[in-house]
Amino acid sequence: MSDALKVSRRKLSDEVFDRLYAMLLNGDYRPGDSLPSERQLMEMFGVGRPAVREAMQSLERAGLVSIHHGQRPTVTMPTASGVLSQIELTAMHMLSSSPQSLEQLKEARAFFELGMVARAAQKATDKDIERLETLLEMQRSQLNVDVGAFIKTDMSFHVAIAEMTGNAIFIAVSNAMLNWLANFHTEALHWKGNEHVTLEEHARILDAIRSHDGDAATDEMRAHLDRAGMLSLIS
Incomplete structure (x- = not known):
C-alpha cells in the first residue's frame, strides 16, 4: 500500500510540474511574478501538498523559479549562464x-x-x-x-x-x-x-x-x- 502511494505521489508531482511548466511557457506567469500559494495550487490541480512541493522543488532545480521561506515562489529570468x-x-x-x-x-x-x-x-x-x-x-x-x-x-x-x-x-x-x-x-x-x-x-x-x-x-x-x-x- 505504501509503495503504491509513493508511485502515485511521484506521478502527481510530475503532472503538476508539467502543468506549471506549460503555464510558464505560455506566459501566464512572467519573470518576477509570484506563483499561487501552495494551498491555491492544491485546489487548482486537486492534489495534496507533497505533490505541489515536489513539483516546485523540481522547478527550482531547473532554474525556473526561486523559493524563499515564507514567500510564494517567484518566476526567474532565464539566462544563458543559468x-x-x-x-x-x-x-x-x-x-x-x-x-x-x-x-x-x-x-x-x-x-x-x-x-x-x-x-x-x-x-x-x-x-x-x-x-x-x-x-x-x-x-x-x-x-x-x-x-x-x-x-x-x-x-x-x-x-x-x-x-x-x-x-x-x-x-x-x-x-x-x-x-x-x-x-x-x-x-x-x-x-x-x-x-x-x-x-x-x-x-x-x-x-x-x-x-x-x-x-x-x-x-x-x-x-x-x-x-x-x-x-x-x-x-
Whole structure:
C-alpha cells in the first residue's frame, strides 16, 4: 500500500510540474511574478501538498523559479549562464569519465574562439581595446610573480573577447568551457618557463582586433589555440 502511494505521489508531482511548466511557457506567469500559494495550487490541480512541493522543488532545480521561506515562489529570468550552470556537474562527470569528451570540448572551444574573435574584431570599440590592453598588462605584471593570477587573467582575456561580441550565449559558453577545462586540468594550465609566448600571442591577437582585421585576428587565435592544444588547455 505504501509503495503504491509513493508511485502515485511521484506521478502527481510530475503532472503538476508539467502543468506549471506549460503555464510558464505560455506566459501566464512572467519573470518576477509570484506563483499561487501552495494551498491555491492544491485546489487548482486537486492534489495534496507533497505533490505541489515536489513539483516546485523540481522547478527550482531547473532554474525556473526561486523559493524563499515564507514567500510564494517567484518566476526567474532565464539566462544563458543559468542554463549552463544547470549542467555543470554533468559536464564535469562527462569529462572525468571520457578522454574523448575532453578532446571534443577542446575542439568546441577552438570553434567558438575563432568565430568570436572575428566578430570581436568587427565590433571592437575604443573601450573594448582599452580593456584588452589592461588585461594584457595585468597578465604581464604577474609573469614570474603569481601563477594563479597569470592564469586567471589569461582566462579573463578570452572572456573579454567573447563579451565584445555582445552575444549572451557566446559569453556564457566561453565562461563555461574555460571553467570546465580549468577545473578538470589545473595541472595543465601553466606552461612553465614559456609564459612570454602566451603574452606575445595575446599581444598579436590584440593588435589584430585593434586594427579591426577579422581575418588576422582569426589567424592569430588559431595559432594560439593550436599551440595551446599541444601544451596546455587555457593559455
